[in-house]
Amino acid sequence: MQSEPVDPNPAEAQVERYRTLAAEHASGVGVVCSRYRGKDHAITVTAFADVSYDPPTMLVCLYDMGRMCEAVESSGTWTLSLLASGQRSVANWLASPGNPVDGLLDSVPFHRTERTGTPVLDGCLSWFELDTVSVHTAATHLVVVGRVTAMGRGAGAGPTDRPLIHYAREYKSIG
Secondary structure, three states, X not given: OOOOOOOOOOOHHHHHHHHHHHOXXXXXOEEEEEEEOOEEEEEEEOOEEEEEEOOEEEEEEEEOOOHHHHHHHHHOEEXXXXXXXXXXXXXXXXXXXXXXXXXXXXXXXXXXXXXOOOEEEOOOOEEEXXXXXXXXXXXXXXXXXXXXXXEEEOOOOOOOOOEEEEEOOEEEEOO
C-alpha cells in the first residue's frame, strides 16, 4: 500500500488527486430546498447523512460561499428530497452554478410542506423537513445539522423505485 502525504496547503494536482480518490465513494443524491425572503432556493447535494434516529437528525454539507448557505442559515428550516434514478435532469439543473433564483423551480414538479411551505420535490424517494440545530464550518463548507420535523415518501414514488447515486463524478442508477 502506497501512502501519499497531503500538504496542509495542497497544490492543484494534489487537490485533483484527492477528488479522484474521494469519487470512488458512491453516495445518494438529494436536493436541499429552503424558502428565504419569499423565494425558493434549491441545490443538488451528495454530502448528507442521517445522524441519529432518536430524535431523528440529519446533516448536509453546503459550499460556504453559495447563496444556499445564507438561505438555510437565515430561514432555519430546510428540506432534503432524496432523488430517484429518473430525476437525473433535476439533479443536473439544480447542480448548475449560477442558476437564477427567480424561476429556479419552474420546471421542477414540487409541493410545499404544511408547516413552513418549503419545497419538496415530487417523485423523490423520500423527503425530510428539518429545523437547523447547529452549523459548523469545515474547510470550504458548512455542515448543517437539522432535527427532522416531518417526513414522507415523494408524490408518485413507489417502494420499488431506485435511487439516483453519484459515483466517479457521474450520476448513475443501481441495476
